[in-house]
Amino acid sequence: MNIQWYxxxxxxxxxxxxxxxSLVDVVIELLDARxxxxxxxxxxxxxxxxxxxxxxxxxADLADDEITQxxxxxxxxxxxxxxxxxxxxxKGINSITELSKELMREKxxxxxxxxxxxxxxxxxxxxxxxxxxxxxxxxxxxxxxxxTGDKPGITKAKQWIRIKKDFELLDTPGILWPKFxxxxxxxxxxFTGAINDNILDEYTLALKLTECLKIKYPQRLKERxxxxxxxxxxxxxxxxxIGEKRGFKAKGAExxxxxxxxxxxxxxxxxxxxxxxxxxxxxxxxx
Ligand code: G4P
Numbered sequence: 401m402n403i404q405w406y407x408x409x410x411x412x413x414x415x416x417x418x419x420x421x422s423l424v425d426v427v428i429e430l431l432d433a434r435x436x437x438x439x440x441x442x443x444x445x446x447x448x449x450x451x452x453x454x455x456x457x458x459x460a461d462l463a464d465d466e467i468t469q470x471x472x473x474x475x476x477x478x479x480x481x482x483x484x485x486x487x488x489x490x491k492g493i494n495s496i497t498e499l500s501k502e503l504m505r506e507k508x509x510x511x512x513x514x515x516x517x518x519x520x521x522x523x524x525x526x527x528x529x530x531x532x533x534x535x536x537x538x539x540x541x542x543x544x545x546x547x548t549g550d551k552p553g554i555t556k557a558k559q560w561i562r563i564k565k566d567f568e569l570l571d572t573p574g575i576l577w578p579k580f581x582x583x584x585x586x587x588x589x590x591f592t593g594a595i596n597d598n599i600l601d602e603y604t605l606a607l608k609l610t611e612c613l614k615i616k617y618p619q620r621l622k623e624r625x626x627x628x629x630x631x632x633x634x635x636x637x638x639x640x641x642i643g644e645k646r647g648f649k650a651k652g653a654e655x656x657x658x659x660x661x662x663x664x665x666x667x668x669x670x671x672x673x674x675x676x677x678x679x680x681x682x683x684x685x686x687x
Contacts, residue, residue: 410577417574418447420524424570425507426452426500430527430536432592433463433484435679436471438585439528439594441576448526452503454481454496458532461486467677474681487536496540497567520566526574530594533573537561540569587612588678593669603639606661609668610635612678620673639664 421427427448432439436457455475460468468484475482481499485492504521511519525533540563559571578589587608589595613621614635622628627641643649643660650656667673 413575413577414443414447417526417576420570420572420574421447421451421526424451424522424524425504426454426521426523428454428456428496428500428523428525428536430456430458430525430531430533432528432531432594433457433460433468433471434592434677435588435594436475437679437684438580438588439531439578439592441528441579443576443579444526447574452481452500454483454499454503456496456536457482457484458487458527458536460484460492461488462671462675464675464677467680470681474685485536487532487539490539493536493539496536497564500567518566520562520568522560522568522570524570524574526576528576528578528589528594530592533575537569537571537573591665591668591678602665603657603661606639606664607635609664610638613668613673613676614638616678617673617676620676624667624673 427444429440429444429448457463457468457471457475472482472484481503483492483495483499485496487493500521500523504519508519508521525537527533541561560568561571562568578585578594580586580589586595587605590600590605591609591612610621614629614631614633618629618631621638625642625645627638627645629638629641639657639660640655642664643655643657646660646663648656648659648663650658668676
């Protein structure tokens with residue numbers, strides 16, 4: 401299967417992002433904790449060069465805790481600040497503002513020595529579609545935050561939200577489209593819902609997901625659907641077993657493959673098969 405992915409408006413979005421990034425001190429880059437590498441757009445390294453960076457492994461509630469911790473340590477070793485977060489509940493989000501201020505400490509002290517009384521930290525959230533940017537912004541904003549209005553001296557009106565006395569967030573997140581030549585990356589983005597379902601037929605997607613889960617989490621599949629299979633079982637057979645168990649029938653005794661595929665994808669996305677990480681550091685880095 402070949403995933404074709406040509407999102408429109410890329411140039412315009414990139415231009416807007418470059419403009420916005422120039423206004424902030426800290427760039428908060430959201431990754432999907434289940435697929436940290438595939439959800440990372442390498443363009444951000446160019447766009448955010450010279451900026452302080454925080455990598456947020458979002459949706460940590462859906463990913464394997466131990467593996468997410470390994471990714472956090474990995475990004476720290478690579479020289480980034482990294483935190484794991486569940487934006488849907490707000491777990492871990494306080495460390496984002498704390499880290500931002502920590503990253504700004506030197507600049508703030510320098511400017512204060514030069515006589516500046518108040519130096520707010522300004523930040524922007526970036527990431528691929530569906531990674532949770534709006535959810536995180538809403539969480540950070542909460543009830544207490546106030547919109548600060550347009551800043552004088554900035555030609556285009558930008559809306560800043562004051563999260564804390566000295567921490568302001570740009571209210572428009574930077575959208576980066578996923579980037580990939582490798583089809584397995586496209587597939588993982590499709591499993592997690594980062595790219596539109598319509599560009600793939602769901603049965604093929606479910607087959608690929610089954611293939612992946614059969615290798616990485618066979619026990620979860622067996623337990624969730626009360627089925628038995630071995631490494632030789634094909635994904636098609638496993639999906640049929642799931643359909644059979646659930647009683648999804650099309651015509652006569654035939655398994656309703658479409659419905660079975662939808663259920664597997666839905667249940668994976670909704671963590672009904674438990675917390676699952678589709679990428680481990682060892683998949684990318686040889687020790
Ligand atoms: P975006 O701005 O980056 O495009 O993403 P957005 O915040 O719209 O989030 C996309 C989906 O991911 C939403 O679900 C949202 O609730 C969910 N989400 C965001 N952060 C987290 C997280 O940390 N954990 C979990 N489990 N889910 C998260 P949706 O189904 O599209 O919408 P909704 O039904 O939740 O409103």
